[in-house]
Amino acid sequence: MTATVVTATGITLIVDRIDNTSTATSAWIGWGTGGSSTGGTATNADTGLKAAATEAWVAATLSQPDTDSNRFVATITAGTAKTVEEAIVFFGTSTATGTATNRCLVRASHGGQTLATGDSIQYTITMTATSV
Amino acid sequence: MTLFEKVKKYLRQNWAALSGQMQPRAATRVRVEMRVFRAAEGRWVDLPSVENVL
Numbered sequence: 001m002t003a004t005v006v007t008a009t010g011i012t013l014i015v016d017r018i019d020n021t022s023t024a025t026s027a028w029i030g031w032g033t034g035g036s037s038t039g040g041t042a043t044n045a046d047t048g049l050k051a052a053a054t055e056a057w058v059a060a061t062l063s064q065p066d067t068d069s070n071r072f073v074a075t076i077t078a079g080t081a082k083t084v085e086e087a088i089v090f091f092g093t094s095t096a097t098g099t100a101t102n103r104c105l106v107r108a109s110h111g112g113q114t115l116a117t118g119d120s121i122q123y124t125i126t127m128t129a130t131s132v
Numbered sequence: 133m134t135l136f137e138k139v140k141k142y143l144r145q146n147w148a149a150l151s152g153q154m155q156p157r158a159a160t161r162v163r164v165e166m167r168v169f170r171a172a173e174g175r176w177v178d179l180p181s182v183e184n185v186l
Contacts, residue, residue: 004162004182075169087164108164110182118171121179128161 002111003042006127010105013091027105028090029074029123030057035085035109042086046107049088055079060089060125068129072106075122078115085112089125 016022034040034050060072072089086109092102106125113121133141166179 002182004164004184006160006162077169106162106164108162108182110164110166111180113166113168113179115168116170116172120169120171122167122169122176124165126163126165128163130159130161 001036001041002109004106004108004110004125005042005044005046006106007046007104008044009047009103010089013103013105022091022103024091024102026092027060027062027072028057028092029060029072029076029125030088030090031055031076031084031121031123032086032088033082033084036112040086040109042107042109046088046104048090048104049086049107050109051086053078053082053084057090065126066128070127072125072127073123075120077120078117081114081116083112083114084121085109087121087123087125089127 013022013024030049030052032049032052037050040050055076055078058074058076060074063071063073065071086107088104088108089106090102090104106127108125115121161183163181163183165181167176168179169176
């Protein structure tokens, strides 16, 4: 099922960035093949990809398209044929997962995209905070 | 009831609102837009976007 969330871990990252408890400024986008498997739908309890693909994560280009928004853009190219079903935005100093300084901000289970070797997906992920 | 007791009673009854617990919650919206490059065809194809509001 398609879904996209700001994770609970991502909320802790936002809080820590505001008071400089976290100084991580590098964002990465990674993709995986686990979006449709059992438990693959994105939820706010996610801390990473369900099934990471073999391609290295790509440093995201950050921008602020509006005063209440952050945007992350990256393109990942398939090294082998596969069906990509999920993506994450990850903040940290490396692509290692599950540490205090490396945290998943956004996870999306976006439906399967069948890719041949050399195909790419360009992700544009925009997070907007709104007072309601 | 003294003025001090009245103030204490007011604070006890209204502390949640005064301390911000009754403030509106913020919503965070995430939109994932994708386009795929088909190497064999040499062209980009837009894909449906995915969006949630929490």
